[in-house]
Amino acid sequence: MELDFSKNNGLLPVIVQHWQTGQVLMLGYMNSEALVKTIAEDRVTFFSRSRNRLWTKGEESGNFLEVVNMYPDCDQDTLLILAKPAGPTCHRGTTACFDNDHETSFLFQLEEIIRDRYENPVEGSYVNKLRGKGLTKIAQKVGEEATETVIAALAQSHEDLLDESADLVFHLLVLLREKNISLAELGEHLRKRHK
Numbered sequence: 001m002e003l004d005f006s007k008n009n010g011l012l013p014v015i016v017q018h019w020q021t022g023q024v025l026m027l028g029y030m031n032s033e034a035l036v037k038t039i040a041e042d043r044v045t046f047f048s049r050s051r052n053r054l055w056t057k058g059e060e061s062g063n064f065l066e067v068v069n070m071y072p073d074c075d076q077d078t079l080l081i082l083a084k085p086a087g088p089t090c091h092r093g094t095t096a097c098f099d100n101d102h103e104t105s106f107l108f109q110l111e112e113i114i115r116d117r118y119e120n121p122v123e124g125s126y127v128n129k130l131r132g133k134g135l136t137k138i139a140q141k142v143g144e145e146a147t148e149t150v151i152a153a154l155a156q157s158h159e160d161l162l163d164e165s166a167d168l169v170f171h172l173l174v175l176l177r178e179k180n181i182s183l184a185e186l187g188e189h190l191r192k193r194h195k
Helices: 032-043 106-119 126-132 135-155 156-177 183-194
Strands: 012-018 024-030 045-049 053-056 067-074 079-085
Touching: 024 032, 024 045, 024 079, 032 045, 032 053, 032 067, 106 126, 106 156, 106 183, 126 135, 126 156, 135 156, 156 183
Parallel strands: 012 079
Antiparallel strands: 012 024, 045 053, 067 079
């Protein structure tokens, strides 16, 4: 990757986006040494202007930004990094350094909540109860919710259709998690079929 470090005193602005949702997580700066370290470790490393040294995001908190892909802009003097965050990105404990959580699709947030329930079971959690019943029961719930959605669409109110559709999507997300299929993978599959 050829980048132009000749501007801004050898620093490139780096925009970090969530690899699945597209949410802008933060902005930082890299010098050539930070870029080399980022590529070598697949973790975002910046040049901290306030500390005057390299700084790997998460080195203190453990909330690393794992690199999924990197794209230079058309002038090769700015970098976009798609990253998988290992926790909150901002030092305030929020998802992003910008107050834009409301602009991120809640479906991706819900997918993360379900993933977390799988990896860190919570006693009394509906996801964990459903998971404990196995794949067959999860698949049956998707079928039940699909039928209830059809009935609501044909004979019930707008609010009923929204409720049943939400139940269907939730149970489908649990089924997808059970089968290790992400929304990103599903979206890519739909994109390919759209051609």
